[in-house]
Amino acid sequence: MPEFDLAIRGGTVVTASDTVRADVGVRGGRIVAVAEGIADAARVIDASGLLVLPGGIDSHVHIAQDPGPGIVMADDFASATRAAAAGGNTCVMPFAVQPRGGSLRAAVDAYRAKAEGQCHVDVAIHMIISDPSEAVLGQELPALVADGYTSFKVFMTYDDLVLNDRQLLDVFHVARLQGARVMVHAEGYDAIRYLSDRLERAGETAPYGHALSRPEVVEREAAHRAISHAELIDLPIVIVHVSGREATEQIAWAQARGLKIRAETCPQYLTLTAEHMKGLGLDDPMAGAKYVCSPPPRDVQSQEAVWSGIRRGIFDVVSSDHSPFRYDDPQGKLNPRGKSSFRWIPNGIPGVETRLPVFFSEGVSKGRISLNQFAALTATNHAKLYGLYPRKGSIAPGFDADLTLWDPNKRETIRQEILHHGADYTPWEGFAVTGWPVMTIAGGQVIAEDGRVLSEPGRGRVLDRAVDPAERRDA
Numbered sequence: 001m002p003e004f005d006l007a008i009r010g011g012t013v014v015t016a017s018d019t020v021r022a023d024v025g026v027r028g029g030r031i032v033a034v035a036e037g038i039a040d041a042a043r044v045i046d047a048s049g050l051l052v053l054p055g056g057i058d059s060h061v062h063i064a065q066d067p068g069p070g071i072v073m074a075d076d077f078a079s080a081t082r083a084a085a086a087g088g089n090t091c092v093m094p095f096a097v098q099p100r101g102g103s104l105r106a107a108v109d110a111y112r113a114k115a116e117g118q119c120h121v122d123v124a125i126h127m128i129i130s131d132p133s134e135a136v137l138g139q140e141l142p143a144l145v146a147d148g149y150t151s152f153k154v155f156m157t158y159d160d161l162v163l164n165d166r167q168l169l170d171v172f173h174v175a176r177l178q179g180a181r182v183m184v185h186a187e188g189y190d191a192i193r194y195l196s197d198r199l200e201r202a203g204e205t206a207p208y209g210h211a212l213s214r215p216e217v218v219e220r221e222a223a224h225r226a227i228s229h230a231e232l233i234d235l236p237i238v239i240v241h242v243s244g245r246e247a248t249e250q251i252a253w254a255q256a257r258g259l260k261i262r263a264e265t266c267p268q269y270l271t272l273t274a275e276h277m278k279g280l281g282l283d284d285p286m287a288g289a290k291y292v293c294s295p296p297p298r299d300v301q302s303q304e305a306v307w308s309g310i311r312r313g314i315f316d317v318v319s320s321d322h323s324p325f326r327y328d329d330p331q332g333k334l335n336p337r338g339k340s341s342f343r344w345i346p347n348g349i350p351g352v353e354t355r356l357p358v359f360f361s362e363g364v365s366k367g368r369i370s371l372n373q374f375a376a377l378t379a380t381n382h383a384k385l386y387g388l389y390p391r392k393g394s395i396a397p398g399f400d401a402d403l404t405l406w407d408p409n410k411r412e413t414i415r416q417e418i419l420h421h422g423a424d425y426t427p428w429e430g431f432a433v434t435g436w437p438v439m440t441i442a443g444g445q446v447i448a449e450d451g452r453v454l455s456e457p458g459r460g461r462v463l464d465r466a467v468d469p470a471e472r473r474d475a
Contacts, residue, residue, distance in 0.1 A: 004032070004041035006444050011047025011405065015054065015394050016376035024052060026401040029443040034395060045439070045446075047405055051371070054379035054394050055090025055121075055402030055442060056356050059386055060183075060240060060264060060319035062348060063094040064114050068160070071346050072331040074324040074422035077118035078457040080352060083421040085120045085448040085455060087353035088437030090402035091392055091463075092121060092322075093382075095153060097128040100160055104129065104140045108149060112462055119460030120453065121442055122402075124388060126183065127152035130161045132171050142178050148464025150387045151181035153240070156222045157189040157294075165229065172233040179471035181386060182230075183238045183264075186222035186247065187214060187295060196343050207288030209342035211274035211296040219295050220246035227254045227261055234473065236260035238385065241321045243269045243295040244302030248309045255314065262316045262385060265306050267351060267358040272297035272427060289333040291427055293323065294347045307368055310377070316385060318377045320355040323348025324423040332424075350423040354414055354431075356404075361433035365408070387465035401444035410436040418451060 006026040013022045013034060025033035025041065063080040065073050075083070077094075084092050096111035098104040108127060115123050127144065129136065129152050141152075154171055155161035163171065175182045195213040199205070204212065223239055227250060230237045242248055242265045254261040274296055277288035291297065309315050325346045326332035337344035356378060363369040369377070375394075383393025392400050414428040440448040447455035 002040050002042045004038060005043065006401070007038040007041035007044045008047050008052055008403065008405070009038065009044055011050045011052040013052045013395050014371045014375050016372055016380040019371055024395060024403065026444040029401055031395060031399050031401050032397055034397065049407070050438065051406040051408055052395065053404045053406050054375055055392070055404050055440065056088045057091045057379045057382035057388065057392060058084060058089050058320050058322065058352055058355060059093040059317060059382040061092045061094050061322040061352050065095065065097055067346055070331060070335055071325070074326045074332065074350070076422070077115045077123070078120070079420070079422040080322065081120040081123070081460055082453050083353040083419065085440050085442070085453050086420045086451060088356045088404040088406065088440050089352065090121050090404070090440060090442040091124065091388065092352065093124045093126055093386060095126045095128045098130045098136070100131050102131070104136050105144060108144060115462050117458045119462070120447060120455045120457060121460045122463055123460055124386065124463040124465060125149060128161065129154055129171055132163065132167050137170060137174050141174055145178040145180045145467060148466065150179070150465045150467050151183065153183040153185065155185045156226065157185065157187040157192055162189045165225070168226070168229050169233060172229055172235045176233055176235045176473045179467035179469070181238065182235065183240050184226045185241070186219055186226050186239050188218045188222045191218045191221070200341055200343065205341040207279070207286065207292055207342050207345060208274070208277045210292045210345065211277050213342070214294060214296055216244050216246040216298060216302070219243060220250055223247040223250040227251070227259065230261065231259055236262065236471070238262040238264060238316070240264045240319070241266050241269070241295060242306065242315070244298040245305035248305055248314060252309065252314050263309070263314055264317045264319050265310070265315050266319055266321045267355055268293060268297050268349060268427065269306050270303055270362055271358060271431070273299050276427070286334060286339065289338065289345045290327050290425055291349065292333070292342065292345045292347060293321065293349045310369060315377070316381045318355070318359050320351035321348070322350055322352035324350035324421055326424045328424055349427050350421045351427070353419050353421055354426060354428050357412065357414065357433045357436055358428060358431065360406070360435040365434040387467065388463070401441060403441040404437050405439035405441070406435065407438050408435045410434070410438070412436045420453060
């Protein structure tokens, strides 16, 4: 009997700390050897000329959520994880949303039931807390953290999700006691409502109004407020989908003071601008709706500020914030209310499949970041932040055999026709990239190769996680 189930030979193994020519030996779905030569294997994959990267972990995706009356999200678990696999990812982290007035436990259980048996890649579930009642804070949330749901997100905007300052402080306090990881959507609710009302009264209802209603100052103020609350409670938090210079400056200021503020950004803030919401001269007056997400993309100067933050280590992770809706659909971007005002266009864009190619091309291929930074920002740091390390996120004995074989020289043009998500468009249509995933291996199985997804729904597991005892603090 061969010593290994699988040997990946001749590639360049890249982790967050090292780049080395080595073979990788896999047995029982786990990496058991990284060595100069591995020969005795049931299957050998020739990785000559390729990078062997940790499988991508996308720790911020929205899948199979209920966006509200008359709107349908474009991806269920099967389609979203199929797209993730094709894009070089081996784990994604979506959100179970507590409805206002509803049970957090019931929401998590129902969401997990949707995922079980449907996923191509592994899934670990975050929570979204919209109603921090006494029962949620005192009973449900502590019990769920103990059960392996160790991270949750809170919102500082949106009618059905926003928490006020006292609620944020109460939630932060429970997270501190339980050692849970808190993600914060930092945009100021009242400022957005004020600006949206003014824009609509002035007749500015087209998609570009979305950008005008959410200027950088709205994100900057909310980021500073979230940081202040975290400092008061002594809680590490992650400020997610940071879009530009002003919020980046707030986070850098906090980090320089020794506060445990982590940060996430996304490819849309590195490559798109608010001008895309004008439709870029297309005949379709609603075409800009394809780019509506929150926070909105900013400008070229903001892109450079975020890239600078990445190089300086201000950002820990690059996620997609995949939130897919169909464009040409009355239950998507072109719903009747969305046509009447930017306010009602569903917020979010598809990106789980394109995250790695866009970020590699703009980052590594253009010399902005190193290969090791790429591995850290797209896999290792996600695993460490959200309780998946050392099971996932690197290439070493004992880790899951989650790997992406990457051709750093392959040139491709992103097109909707080659993608696997449930949306009917990509914001990166026609975007040329250098560097492309040619094989995705999850748990030692080849699940995607050369743009073809080979796995079946149900291969991926729903994972529980454990809290790091060091994250817990006394009251």
